Each structure stands twice: as structure tokens, then as C-alpha cells.
Amino acid sequence: MSRVRVTAPHAFPRSPAQGGRRSLESREAAQDSEVGQVFVRSLIRSQLRLALVVAGGFLLILAAFPLILVVVPGLAETRIGGLPFGWLLLGVGIYPVIGLSAWLYVRTAARNEARYRDLAGEP
Amino acid sequence: MNAGVAMAAVAVVSLATAIIGFYGLRISRTTGDFYVASRTVRPWWNASAIGGEYLSAASFLGVAGLILLSGTDALWFPVGYTAGYLMLLLFVAAPLRRSGAYTIPDFTESRLSSRTVRRVTSLVVVVVGWLYIVPQLHGAALTIHIATGLPSWVGSVAVVVVVCLTVVAGGMRSITFVQAFQYWLKLTALAVPILFIIFVLAGHGAQPQSAPAVNPTDLAPAGLYQNVSLLVALLFGTLGLPHVLVRFYTNPDGHSARRTTLIVLGLLSVFYLFPTAYGLVARMYAPGLARSGQPDAMVLRLPGELVGGMPGDLLSALVVAGAFAAFLSTTSGLVVSLAGVISQDVLGGSVRGFRLAAVVSAVVPLGFAFMTGSLALAGSVGLVFAFTASTVCPVLLLGIWWRGLTDAGAIAGMLTGGVLCGGAMIAGSVTGSVQTPAWLAQPAAWSVPAAFAVMVIVSRATSHRVPATMPRIMTRLHTPERPLATERGPGGQ
Numbered sequence: 109m110s111r112v113r114v115t116a117p118h119a120f121p122r123s124p125a126q127g128g129r130r131s132l133e134s135r136e137a138a139q140d141s142e143v144g145q146v147f148v149r150s151l152i153r154s155q156l157r158l159a160l161v162v163a164g165g166f167l168l169i170l171a172a173f174p175l176i177l178v179v180v181p182g183l184a185e186t187r188i189g190g191l192p193f194g195w196l197l198l199g200v201g202i203y204p205v206i207g208l209s210a211w212l213y214v215r216t217a218a219r220n221e222a223r224y225r226d227l228a229g230e231p
Numbered sequence: 232m233n234a235g236v237a238m239a240a241v242a243v244v245s246l247a248t249a250i251i252g253f254y255g256l257r258i259s260r261t262t263g264d265f266y267v268a269s270r271t272v273r274p275w276w277n278a279s280a281i282g283g284e285y286l287s288a289a290s291f292l293g294v295a296g297l298i299l300l301s302g303t304d305a306l307w308f309p310v311g312y313t314a315g316y317l318m319l320l321l322f323v324a325a326p327l328r329r330s331g332a333y334t335i336p337d338f339t340e341s342r343l344s345s346r347t348v349r350r351v352t353s354l355v356v357v358v359v360g361w362l363y364i365v366p367q368l369h370g371a372a373l374t375i376h377i378a379t380g381l382p383s384w385v386g387s388v389a390v391v392v393v394v395c396l397t398v399v400a401g402g403m404r405s406i407t408f409v410q411a412f413q414y415w416l417k418l419t420a421l422a423v424p425i426l427f428i429i430f431v432l433a434g435h436g437a438q439p440q441s442a443p444a445v446n447p448t449d450l451a452p453a454g455l456y457q458n459v460s461l462l463v464a465l466l467f468g469t470l471g472l473p474h475v476l477v478r479f480y481t482n483p484d485g486h487s488a489r490r491t492t493l494i495v496l497g498l499l500s501v502f503y504l505f506p507t508a509y510g511l512v513a514r515m516y517a518p519g520l521a522r523s524g525q526p527d528a529m530v531l532r533l534p535g536e537l538v539g540g541m542p543g544d545l546l547s548a549l550v551v552a553g554a555f556a557a558f559l560s561t562t563s564g565l566v567v568s569l570a571g572v573i574s575q576d577v578l579g580g581s582v583r584g585f586r587l588a589a590v591v592s593a594v595v596p597l598g599f600a601f602m603t604g605s606l607a608l609a610g611s612v613g614l615v616f617a618f619t620a621s622t623v624c625p626v627l628l629l630g631i632w633w634r635g636l637t638d639a640g641a642i643a644g645m646l647t648g649g650v651l652c653g654g655a656m657i658a659g660s661v662t663g664s665v666q667t668p669a670w671l672a673q674p675a676a677w678s679v680p681a682a683f684a685v686m687v688i689v690s691r692a693t694s695h696r697v698p699a700t701m702p703r704i705m706t707r708l709h710t711p712e713r714p715l716a717t718e719r720g721p722g723g724q
Binding site for chain 2: 144145148151152155156159162163166170184185191192194195198199200202203204206207209210211213214217218221224225228
């Protein structure tokens with residue numbers, strides 16, 4: 109069994125295996141132009157805006173859950189299927205909200221990237 | 232609890248871990264396998280592995296114990312652990328994958344073009360890793376002592392030995408298989424006993440001894456500040472955990488990194504239903520377990536308490552096996568990522584260096600674990616999250632999203648966060664858990680904003696130090712990878 113010496117790159121590692129060095133450099137050359145940088149900046153802005161909106165929306169819902177329990181007296185102790193509503197809301201109900209936020213984000217982020225590809229003229 | 236059955240369970244899990252590790256050894260022979268499994272791991276495998284690695288002693292034992300103690304207040308722990316992954320997905324997953332860096336120090340060095348930043352980041356990452364391994368070893372000590380009656384140290388030493396053997400033998404590739412296996416083992420080991428218990432309780436028509444809202448001890452409930460501060464720590468701490476981040480490099484591209492995270496969120500959501508169920512059942516049917524002084528042991532004791540006899544022994548053994556899988560998987564994930572950092576920075580990045588570094592990364596926290604007493608597991612892991620959120624998180628978030636970050640700002644911010652949060656942790660452990668004021672016990676709410684603020688202010692003051700490579704690197708972080716086989720000539724627009 110032959111052993112291979114693994115050397116981790118100290119400098120910034122080059123591209124992920126596929127595509128190779130040449131394609132990465134040509135991609136970056138294209139994006140270095142002034143027009144290319146405008147597109148890149150607008151992509152970063154829209155991705156950041158998207159992330160902040162999803163995070164903000166999620167945190168609002170997260171804060172609303174315990175607030176509902178405090179504001180509506182007796183709601184936390186109301187039994188649904190034998191279990192107190194407060195437990196169901198915080199112990200079970202929050203996870204679908206997390207999943208839905210994540211799914212919306214992944215879909216929209218991919219769409220932003222597709223639009224960038226169109227603008228930047230990449231295939 | 233039947234000691235023989237429990238010991239057999241621990242032995243089987245350790246053996247299975249080792250065997251899968253050695254099986255992985257046969258196929259991990261190409262360059263790069265040792266660090267990041269060649270980035271060819273499928274999303275489902277990878278997601279299971281991330282879940283397996285992330286669900287530590289705190290999730291497996293600690294969360295249920297805290298829920299038993301403080302009821303719905305403690306539900307913020309599982310919610311925060313899961314929502315932390317949402318934040319990771321939103322702000323970090325795809326850009327970090329596209330950076331192409333192997334470790335967090337690789338990322339900061341390349342983003343800020345500075346060797347000094349690299350050294351500071353490495354130091355922080357190693358501290359985080361060691362702090363995080365210690366509670367795993369405490370959990371193992373507790374589990375072994377309760378399950379088999381052997382002295383506590385046997386548990387910690389067993390975990391370190393198995394982890395060293397697996398990591399030294401196979402590197403990341405075999406670890407991926409081990410971790411994926413361990414997620415499903417942990418889920419089964421929690422789900423089967425609690426479902427069986429609920430079935431038995433329902434079958435006997437057992438009457439609850441206590442209402443879910445009644446706290447079994449006179450422990451003071453957590454205030455609003457503590458809950459908010461805890462959530463800040465968990466939400467922003469997850470995206471800086473070294474063993475979690477290294478997993479993202481095993482995705483083929485940025486989009487699949489996002490898809491993997493989406494699957495992970497599903498896996499975590501399913502998993503955390505079960506510690507919640509344990510906590511609720513224990514509050515209603517066995518509140519006496521809270522008064523033993525070891526709430527972390529509740530999950531281990533509940534099957535024996537409520538089922539008893541041979542079925543109780545077997546279910547307990549299953550829980551013990553799952554708990555051991557939790558200690559092994561989190562510790563090995565941390566050891567792999569720490570060994571990656573230490574071997575690159577100190578030992579020159581050879582396979583031999585990686586192995587040596589792996590042993591060092593596992594043995595040092597063993598010393599810490601012997602020197603310190605076990606606190607509540609979920610609480611001590613929560614503090615590690617606070618530390619990560621105050622150090623690694625700001626440098627990652629600002630590095631990915633803000634063009635103005637400089638090396639001086641990054642270093643000043645990380646040191647500020649580390650000193651503030653670390654100081655609070657030390658002060659808290661000196662004064663003891665009862666007397667510590669809330670702001671000191673949960674420092675994240677002020678130490679995280681302080682770290683961000685210092686990082687931004689110092690970067691602004693040293694804006695001439697923004698590296699010339701910045702626009703190119705920002706482009707790489709955020710633009711989608713080109714689809715396969717679409718080579719084009721240079722300069723094409």
C-alpha cells in the first residue's frame with residue numbers, strides 16, 4: 109500500500125478540483141473588469157439583503173412565540189392532544205418555521221445567482 | 232442499571248466506530264483525503280455526518296436534563312442549536328465553500344493577506360476546540376460511572392483512545408462515514424426508548440405525578456436577559472465552530488453546501504423532538520430524577536425508572552450506546568479540525584504531523600477534564616458557543632460581507648471578544664454557579680457586540696490596510712461556480 113504525502117497549501121488554495129486552474133483564472137479575469145465588479149457588487153448586495161430579511165423575519169417570529177404565550181393568559185396551559193400548548197409551540201412548532209425560512213432562502217439565493225450569471229454573460 | 236449490558240453497549244459502539252474507521256482507511260489514500268474527504272461526499276452522507284458531529288453530549292444528555300429542571304425556559308437550547316444552523320446557512324455556508332480554504336485560519340489568512348491574522352485565528356480555534364472537547368469528556372465520565380459503576384476517568388480515557396485510533400488511522404474520509412453512522416445511531420438510541428416508555432405509560436394508564444409547568448426543584452427560573460443572551464450565543468456561535476465549518480469543504484460547490492445545510496436542519500429538527508419529549512415525560516412522571524443532583528444523567532436513568540426489569544436494562548443500554556456515540560463523534564470531529572490547524576501551522580502539514588497533532592489535540596483536553604469538575608453539560612457547551620460567537624463569528628461574518636475589514640481590525644476584534652468572554656467564563660467559574668450574576672454567567676449579549684464594534688472601528692481607522700486582493704477574493708466568495716466543462720478563453724465577457 110503506497111502512502112501519499114499530503115501537503116496542505118499554506119497560501120490560498122486554488123480552485124476546487126473541477127474546472128481547473130485555467131477556467132478559474134479566466135473567470136476572475138472577466139470579473140476583474142469594471143463592469144464585472146459592478147455585477148459582483150450587486151450580487152453581494154442582493155444576497156446580503158436576502159440573508160438579513162430571512163434572518164430578521166425568523167427572529168421576529170421567534171420573539172412572537174413566547175410573547176403570544178405571555179399576552180394571552182391561559183394559552184400556555186391549554187391542552188391540545190393532552191399536551192400543553194406552550195410546550196407544543198416552543199418544542200415542536202418552531203422547527204417548521206426554521207425549515208421554511210431555510211428553504212425560501214436557498215431557493216431565492218439560487219435565483220439571485222442565476223440572474224447574476226445572465227447579467228455577467230456566463231453560460 | 233445492569234452494568235454488564237451497559238458495558239457491552241459501550242464496547243459495541245466503540246468497536247463499530249473503529250471498524251467503520253478502518254474500512255474508510257482502505258479508501259482514504261489519495262492526496263487531500265486526510266483533510267477534507269476530497270470534497271466528493273454526497274449531500275445526504277454529508278448532512279448525516281454534520282448532524283452526527285454536531286449533536287454532542289450537550290444535545291444528547293444536557294438538553295433533556297435542563298428541560299427537566301427548568302421546563303419551557305430550557306427549550307431555548309434545542310431551538311438555538313437548530314437556528315444556529317439557519318444563521319450558518321444564511322451568512323456563511325456557500326461563501327465559505329467557495330473560498331476553497333481548508334480551515335478557518337486558511338480563510339482569514341487569504342481574505343486579509345496576513346500571517347499574523349492566521350496565527351491569532353489558529354490560536355482561537357484551538358482554544359474553542361479544547362473548550363468544547365472538555366464537556367464531552369465530562370459526559371463520558373458521568374455516563375460510564377452511572378452505567379457501569381466503574382471510576383469516572385475510565386469514560387474520558389476510553390473516548391480519547393477510540394478517537395485517537397480512528398482519526399490517526401483514517402483522517403476525514405473515514406470520519407465522514409463514522410459520523411453519518413453515529414447520527415442515525417443517536418437518533419435511534421433516543422427515539423426507541425422514549426417511544427417505548429410512552430407506550431408503556433399509556434398502556435398502564437399511569438397518572439402523572441406532577442404538572443409540566445411545575446419545576447421539580449427550587450432553582451430560580453432564568454430571566455429575560457439570560458434567555459436572550461443564550462440565544463445570541465447559540466445563534467452566532469454555531470457558525471464559528473471549527474468542526475462544523477470544516478464539513479462545508481466536503482461539498483462539491485456552493486449550491487450543494489446550501490442544500491446540505493437544508494438537510495441538516497431537517498435532521499436536527501427531528502432529533503431535538505426527542506430530548507424535549509424526555510424532559511416533558513420526566514417532569515410529569517419522574518420529577519424525583521431532578522433531585523439527584525445530576526440532571527444530565529436523567530436520560531440514562533429514565534428507562535430504568537419508568538420501565539424497569541430486563542426491558543429497562545436493554546433500553547438503558549441503548550441510551551448509553553447513543554450517548555457514547557455522541558461523545559465519540561463530536562470529539563473526533565473536533566480532533567480532526569484541530570489537528571488540521573495545528574499540523575498546518577506548527578508541523579508543516581505532513582500526514583505524520585497530522586497524526587501527531589491529532590494525539591495532542593485529544594490528550595490536552597483530557598488533562599483539563601481531569602482538573603475541572605463537571606458542570607451542567609448544556610450550560611458549559613452554551614459558554615463555548617458564547618466564546619465562538621465573540622471571536623470566530625465576527626471575523627467570518629465581516630470577512631465575508633464587508634469589504635472594509637482589515638487585518639488589524641480582525642485581530643483587535645478577536646482579542647477583545649476572547650478576553651471579554653474568556654474573562655467572564657473564568658470569573659464565573661471562580662465565583663461558582665450560584666452566586667454568578669446573570670450578565671457574567673451569560674456574557675454573549677455584550678461580548679459579541681463589543682467584538683463586532685472593535686473590529687469595525689479598528690478596521691475603519693486602518694482602512695489603508697485593506698488588502699489589494701480583496702475585490703478578487705470577494706468575487707470568488709460570492710459568484711456561483713461555473714457549471715462543469717465550460718472552459719472559455721481568457722478575457723471573455
